[in-house]
Amino acid sequence: MGILKSMTAMKAMILCCLIAGGVLGWMGWKKHERVVSLQSFLGLDKQDHLLAGRESRAQKLATDLQLMGLEYSDLVGELDNDIMRGESSPQSEIRKIATLPKIALGGLDINPSSKQGRGYTDSKYLIKPAAPGGASKNKTYFPRTKIANFMYRLEERYKRVKVTSFRIEPPKTLKPEEIPTDQWSFQCEITVREKEQKGE
Amino acid sequence: MARSCGLRLGPRRFELVVLDGSAKKHKISAYYAGEFDTDVEDPVAHAVELLKDAAKAHRIPKENLGLVIDSGSAAFRKIELPFAEKSKLEQVLKFEVESDLPQWNIDEVVVDFHVLQEVDGGSELLVTAVPKADVGAAIKMCERAGLEPLEVQLESSAIFNAATSANICGPEDAQLLVHVGDLATTVVVVDGGVVREMRVIHIGALTHELALVAENNAEGEGEEGEAEVKKPDPVEVHRRVEQALQRIRRELGRTLAAASANRPIEAIYVCGVELPGLIGEPIMDVPVYVLDCFEEDGGQPVDGFGQLVAAYGAAITQLGGGAMQPRLRREDLAFTGAWERMEFPLAVAAMLLAMLGAAYFFMESQHVAKLENSVRFWVDSTNNYLVGEDNDPAKANMVPAPENVVRFVGLFPTKPGQPLKYTDPIEGALPELSKLVERNLKGLRESLGDTVGLQQPQSAFVAATLVLGVLEKHDAEWRVSLHKIQGDWLESNDGKSSQVEVRMTVTFWGENAAEATRDYERFRDALSQNSELFVGVDEKPTKVLPGDAGIYIEGLTVKVNVDAMDNAAKN
Numbered sequence: 001m002g003i004l005k006s007m008t009a010m011k012a013m014i015l016c017c018l019i020a021g022g023v024l025g026w027m028g029w030k031k032h033e034r035v036v037s038l039q040s041f042l043g044l045d046k047q048d049h050l051l052a053g054r055e056s057r058a059q060k061l062a063t064d065l066q067l068m069g070l071e072y073s074d075l076v077g078e079l080d081n082d083i084m085r086g087e088s089s090p091q092s093e094i095r096k097i098a099t100l101p102k103i104a105l106g107g108l109d110i111n112p113s114s115k116q117g118r119g120y121t122d123s124k125y126l127i128k129p130a131a132p133g134g135a136s137k138n139k140t141y142f143p144r145t146k147i148a149n150f151m152y153r154l155e156e157r158y159k160r161v162k163v164t165s166f167r168i169e170p171p172k173t174l175k176p177e178e179i180p181t182d183q184w185s186f187q188c189e190i191t192v193r194e195k196e197q198k199g200e
Numbered sequence: 201m202a203r204s205c206g207l208r209l210g211p212r213r214f215e216l217v218v219l220d221g222s223a224k225k226h227k228i229s230a231y232y233a234g235e236f237d238t239d240v241e242d243p244v245a246h247a248v249e250l251l252k253d254a255a256k257a258h259r260i261p262k263e264n265l266g267l268v269i270d271s272g273s274a275a276f277r278k279i280e281l282p283f284a285e286k287s288k289l290e291q292v293l294k295f296e297v298e299s300d301l302p303q304w305n306i307d308e309v310v311v312d313f314h315v316l317q318e319v320d321g322g323s324e325l326l327v328t329a330v331p332k333a334d335v336g337a338a339i340k341m342c343e344r345a346g347l348e349p350l351e352v353q354l355e356s357s358a359i360f361n362a363a364t365s366a367n368i369c370g371p372e373d374a375q376l377l378v379h380v381g382d383l384a385t386t387v388v389v390v391d392g393g394v395v396r397e398m399r400v401i402h403i404g405a406l407t408h409e410l411a412l413v414a415e416n417n418a419e420g421e422g423e424e425g426e427a428e429v430k431k432p433d434p435v436e437v438h439r440r441v442e443q444a445l446q447r448i449r450r451e452l453g454r455t456l457a458a459a460s461a462n463r464p465i466e467a468i469y470v471c472g473v474e475l476p477g478l479i480g481e482p483i484m485d486v487p488v489y490v491l492d493c494f495e496e497d498g499g500q501p502v503d504g505f506g507q508l509v510a511a512y513g514a515a516i517t518q519l520g521g522g523a524m525q526p527r528l529r530r531e532d533l534a535f536t537g538a539w540e541r542m543e544f545p546l547a548v549a550a551m552l553l554a555m556l557g558a559a560y561f562f563m564e565s566q567h568v569a570k571l572e573n574s575v576r577f578w579v580d581s582t583n584n585y586l587v588g589e590d591n592d593p594a595k596a597n598m599v600p601a602p603e604n605v606v607r608f609v610g611l612f613p614t615k616p617g618q619p620l621k622y623t624d625p626i627e628g629a630l631p632e633l634s635k636l637v638e639r640n641l642k643g644l645r646e647s648l649g650d651t652v653g654l655q656q657p658q659s660a661f662v663a664a665t666l667v668l669g670v671l672e673k674h675d676a677e678w679r680v681s682l683h684k685i686q687g688d689w690l691e692s693n694d695g696k697s698s699q700v701e702v703r704m705t706v707t708f709w710g711e712n713a714a715e716a717t718r719d720y721e722r723f724r725d726a727l728s729q730n731s732e733l734f735v736g737v738d739e740k741p742t743k744v745l746p747g748d749a750g751i752y753i754e755g756l757t758v759k760v761n762v763d764a765m766d767n768a769a770k771n
Contacts, residue, residue: 017550024557031564038571069598163661164689176752
């Protein structure tokens with residue numbers, strides 16, 4: 001109360017100005033701290049010039065985000081084409097490849113199996129061209145390009161598919177000096193490795 | 201027009217005078233004379249209330265108030281010093297006068313001075329000493345009444361200033377100025393318009409009341425239980441007043457006789473409380489007049505104006521008039537004076553500080569806005585890249601954009617005039633978006649059977665392609681026919697390193713076996729040059745073809761690390 005009684009207009013003005021100056025100064029300082037933070041984020045020096053030879057955090061984040069966006073699109077595409085998660089079974093997917101133009105392998109015998117590893121499961125599919133007439137001794141022969149295209153397509157279309165084994169042989173045992181014709185029998189095995197699902 | 205107020209505060213009475221105008225030309229706009237009641241329970245509170253009421257009723261200018269206190273407790277001394285500089289006088293005054301004031305501790309009195317004359321570099325001073333307690337009590341009473349006196353003086357200086365402002369004290373005459381107070385009478389000897397000396401006679405117009413009260417108290421103690429106070433006998437009162445008058449006259453006569461005036465004292469001017477028989481009766485043949493220092497039609501009352509003289513003198517002093525500038529608040533206001541001197545520069549400095557703060561805040565705010573715009577550019581560009589400008593999927597690179605990302609991007613409208621809906625600091629937008637996208641990626645990876653940290657099988661098909669690629673590269677130099685080829689991925693036991701074994705039966709043709717063998721060796725060398733990829737080439741016996749047309753190698757095994765190719769591609 002004593003202070004209020006002795007308060008004159010001049011004293012009040014000085015007090016108000018000092019308080020206002022202090023508050024504004026403090027607020028200005030907080031803004032300055034934000035300026036420093038933003039400059040650091042943008043990789044700028046005190047004059048707002050780009051710091052040479054230094055990638056700013058903003059630039060790095062933007063670049064990473066762009067790469068992640070692209071990776072996301074790729075993964076979405078992969079998910080759409082995933083052999084293990086498609087609407088049809090893996091065998092059907094393999095047969096679809098075999099019927100593609102420039103491949104046209106005809107019917108296939110596909111023998112699925114799986115193997116448990118430490119923390120993963122390998123799904124394996126042994127693929128052989130179906131024998132004509134159903135006789136197992138009879139073999140079907142194809143040009144190299146068809147066989148190679150088939151294996152290439154399997155790996156190209158389904159990112160997780162690996163052709164882990166194949167055999168390409170001529171119809172009969174050739175003499176060393178014999179030139180083989182472009183007719184080959186083949187078989188291959190593909191493997192899809194997945195992390196072991198929890199709870200399985 | 202300036203206004204001032206003079207307030208005389210005595211033990212029993214007070215007077216106030218309000219002046220409008222200047223020191224030379226002024227008019228009394230209000231005056232009041234009041235008396236404190238002694239029969240109340242709390243005399244101080246009563247006095248405060250009276251002062252408060254009077255101040256309110258007469259609208260006294262509180263910012264320019266001069267207080268006059270009773271001279272009864274003061275002491276006046278004359279001292280001579282060998283210098284006249286005011287600053288030096290201020291420094292040594294208390295020390296020099298201490299020995300002349302044995303009745304007081306020098307630290308407990310306020311000492312003021314008035315230069316009587318300066319001779320040969322030295323000075324003769326009239327020193328006034330008043331107990332700080334008395335000055336403090338008067339100021340405190342005023343403060344309680346809501347008044348803040350700028351300066352305090354004694355009745356002696358107040359009546360002198362009043363008299364000199366009215367040109368009563370001419371340069372050719374000498375006078376006695378007398379203020380009859382409640383309990384003391386103040387006398388100022390004026391010679392040629394300047395003060396010669398001051399003294400206090402400890403008898404006032406109401407001194408007899410003290411004696412009567414003392415007698416009443418003495419009788420009351422003797423007759424216990426008798427609470428009734430005796431009313432004073434009018435005859436006795438008259439006798440005592442007459443006695444006081446005679447004593448005052450006698451003391452004035454002594455002052456006349458001992459006065460050190462160079463000129464004959466032509467008159468005695470009396471003010472203050474009216475004592476019947478004092479004015480008009482000459483003392484030692486010197487006429488006694490009422491001190492009428494007021495201008496004609498100056499607003500003073502027709503009768504009883506004498507009691508207002510001290511308050512009037514103080515009001516004149518506050519207007520800058522009067523020959524004396526007493527300063528009994530000198531110590532009290534030492535800081536205040538410094539503060540007042542500093543007040544304006546401080547105000548300017550404070551305003552500058554406030555303006556500087558405002559300018560600093562404004563500039564930094566502008567800077568922040570500019571930088572936030574830059575960050576916004578990065579955010580908008582990234583948003584557009586991911587979900588397409590205006591959410592156009594045709595321009596998007598994150599297809600199909602997840603709902604949470606689209607929702608987040610929607611917080612940053614790109615059309616002008618639309619407010620930003622993102623409320624956090626803008627620099628947090630990209631990290632937040634990054635977390636969102638990362639979360640979506642993680643979900644997708646999990647859907648695809650997250651293979652992070654899982655060694656994938658190697659492709660036997662790719663391995664065979666790599667080996668056959670070497671042969672194809674030298675297709676123009678070597679003539680090769682492939683009889684059989686097979687590839688098998690060999691998984692290691694540790695589950696980490698693995699390789700593919702490519703086994704083939706092949707014929708190298710040539711002009712002769714030597715040339716074919718050379719081509720075969722070159723093939724092996726070509727494989728060996730890339731030992732990270734082709735980690736092993738087995739030694740196999742060769743057969744010379746009939747007619748020396750080339751060589752035949754059965755079951756040539758090349759071990760291939762396909763991961764080396766993937767790592768090289770990543771790097």
